[in-house]
Amino acid sequence: MSEAGRIYGINGPVIYVKGDIGFKMSEMVYVGPEKLVGEVISLDKNAATVQVFEDTTGIRPGDRAEASGHPLSVSLAPGILHNIFDGIERPLEQIAAQSGKYISRGTQVDSLDYQKRWETQITVSAGDQIKPGDVIARVPETAAITHRCMVPPGVQGVVEKTVCDGNYTIDEPLVTVRQENGDLKELPMMQQWPIRVPRPVSLRYPASRPLITGQRILDTMFPIAKGGTACIPGGFGTGKTMTQHQIAKWSDADIIIYIGCGERGNEMTQVLEEFSKLVDPKNGNPLMDRTVLIANTSNMPVAAREASIYTGLTLAEYYRDMGYDVAIMADSTSRWAEALRELSGRLEEMPAEEGFPAYLASRLSAFYERAGMMKNLNGTEGSVSIIGAVSPQGGDFSEPVTQNTKRFVRCFWGLDKSLAYSRHFPAIHWLTSYSEYLKDLAPWYEEHVSVEFVDHRNRIMALLNQESSLMEIVKLIGSDVLPDDQKLILEIARVIRLGFLQQNAFHKDDTCVSMEKQFEMMDVILYLYEKAKLLISMNMPMSVLKEDTVFESVISMKYDVPNDRMEMFDEYRKAVDDFYRKVIEKNG
Incomplete structure (x- = not known):
């Protein structure tokens, strides 16, 4: 010392x-x-x-x-994935084996296994010029992820010698480099990196590709970009954790870092048990093969809760440097802010709004700023997307953590307790939520889905806004006095809410939906609206239109159309045409 x-x-x-x-x-x-x-x-x-x-x-x-x-640093090497750490990267399974169910004070355990030998393929040769970020070895860390051992920042020179391909521990030297100052440096698999210092990159790219989650209200209505930031605020029981679970399981991120920051112990236990049983839908392997869990419950020391966010960020940046897309689920940043408040109070600092420290906003901005789609030092592209849950007391979105978070994220998924209590999940309310990525992602949607995608989305959103305005009138004087064109708007908005925005996580076809199916569903709903609007213009009353089952049929198409049978949507368009013809024939 x-x-x-x-x-x-x-x-x-x-x-x-x-x-x-x-x-x-x-x-x-x-x-x-x-x-x-x-x-x-x-x-x-x-x-x-x-x-x-x-x-x-x-x-x-x-x-x-x-x-x-x-x-304060973390160890970066093979063995991070499929592991469960506390807030300062101590493996909880090893702690449990050493001290039982509760973490003993002063427990000394290695972050990673120094005894395990990893099958290693060396990717450089003697005489090669190497620089920071260059891959010196590849290790199959799990069945899903290949670990790329890199030259740490600050090291460059000429390779003097390497070991042969074989099995090595994380601290055995693999490559010896003669640096520019003439010194020899041995490079093992493992690096150390301070958690509060962002890892260096070559370039930050603007948002251009969506993080596809399979959740319609996210992908279509309020998308997040790869390398983007989002927050999910909501009161108790509105579904913050379950929304993050769905994103973790179904999003097209390569690696998931789940940070349980200050959550209740029983809730964190549920997360640990569920994640260990989940099967990755992409390859059939356990989901834990590409997941890291950081568990820091509310009864653990408050200072470690503050550090856990940075620990998870540093692990995410390390895998980003290898060229992977990483998604961080921070659950929840409110508990992290409460840890800042408690430490600030102990330090006798001047409190700001609701007792939070005056630097709450700068800490939140520094956290979300480490997200992004980057060009790494080795020329690869990788991203860190941050999705932070916020737990405002009593669901009050005007409290400081929610308000300050809104300043630094570009995607706001506001959960609504009335939707949650009426069993509408995901309980993200379309009137309080927004995404600033829509314009940035429009070229991607036009190229990969349809040139009409954004227009369809905007028309759906306009109908929902019209419904909201009309409901103010309905609450006062009832729906009977509305003209038929406005009654049609209410009916189509109901179809959108139940048939498109509401999603069943336990249904095999509805739990995750492709972008193509999302577009086709919007197209059928809008096609029904246009045909019904034509009928209304011919003085057909709304009561006559509702006698047909076509509205209920369109609502149930999310269950009835398998994800690999897009041609079935033509049958729904044909059913709408039949509905249009039958109404005219019957009432013409």
Whole structure:
């Protein structure tokens, strides 16, 4: 240990250290006789403030605090995937084997398995010029993901020698490099990276490709781009976690990082149990083969909850650097903000709105800013998409975390408790939600789905807005006084809500829907609207139109049309034509 000081004050997870300490800002320190892990968050001439990521019960003034010599970092190597970590990348399964169901204070476990030997294919040769980000070896980490071991940032030169293809541990040297200053450096599979420092990239791309989730209200109405940011605010029981589960299972991201930040223990247990049983629909392997879970429940130390967000981000950026598309599910950023508030209170900082620290907005912006579609140092393209759940007290979207989050995300999926209580899922309300990515993604939709896709989406949205305006009148004087063209708008809006926006996660064809099917469903609904509008213009009353079963038939097409039978939508258009003809013949 390089430097040490003596503890002179303790305030929950915050301790104060005095002496000729020689600590550095953001340095990791070991506190007390049990060597609890902490991080320097404030420095004075002869004093330091340290936040401790474990329970400080039993720590006394006079105990030592020792510097580690490096910032709070995570280990990056094969073995991250299919693992469950706490907020500072300690594997919970190893902790459970060592200390039982509860994490013992001062538990010392390696983040990754240093004994396991990985089948390794070396991709460079002696004499090759290498630079940061270049792939030096490939390791089949899981059945779904190949791990690309890279040259760490700050290292470049000429390869002096390499090992042969074979089985190696994560800390065995694979490649020896002669750097530009003449020094030799050995490169193993493993890197260390400080969690609060973004990993370097060559270029940030603008949003151009959607993150396809298979959820109609997201993909069609309020899409998120790959490398984009979204928040899901909602009160208790509105479906934040389940929406994130659906995205994690069905989105076209290569890797999922699920951060359970400050959630209840029983809810996190449910996540852990469910994810371990899920089968990846893409390849039939366990979903955990491309998933990392970071579990930091509400009864764990509050400082570790604050760090867990950055731990997950750093793991995501590492896989992005390999050329993968990574999606982060942060559940929930409100609990993270509450951890900031508690630590700020312990530090006796001046509180801002609702007791949150004045730097809440800057912390949120720094978190979401690390998302993006990037050109990596090795020339590959990768992305980190961040989807953060927000848990406003009482479902009040005017509280500081929701309002500040809205400033930094471009996609807002507002959950509504009245929809959730009426069993309409996903309970994302189409009038409070928005996506700023729609214009950026329009060229992609035109090229890969249909030139009419965005126009159809806008027409659907306009009908829903018209329904909302008409419902104000209906609440006052009832629907009977409305003219038939407005009654038709209400009926078509009902078809849209039940047949398109509402989605059944337990139905094999409806749980995940292709973009092509989403477009065809919109096209049939709008075709029905146009034909019915023509009939209304011929003075056909709405009561006559509703005698036909075509409206209910269009609602049920989401179940009746398999995902691989797009030609069946022609039958629905034919049924609409038959409906049009029958009404004219009967009432002409």
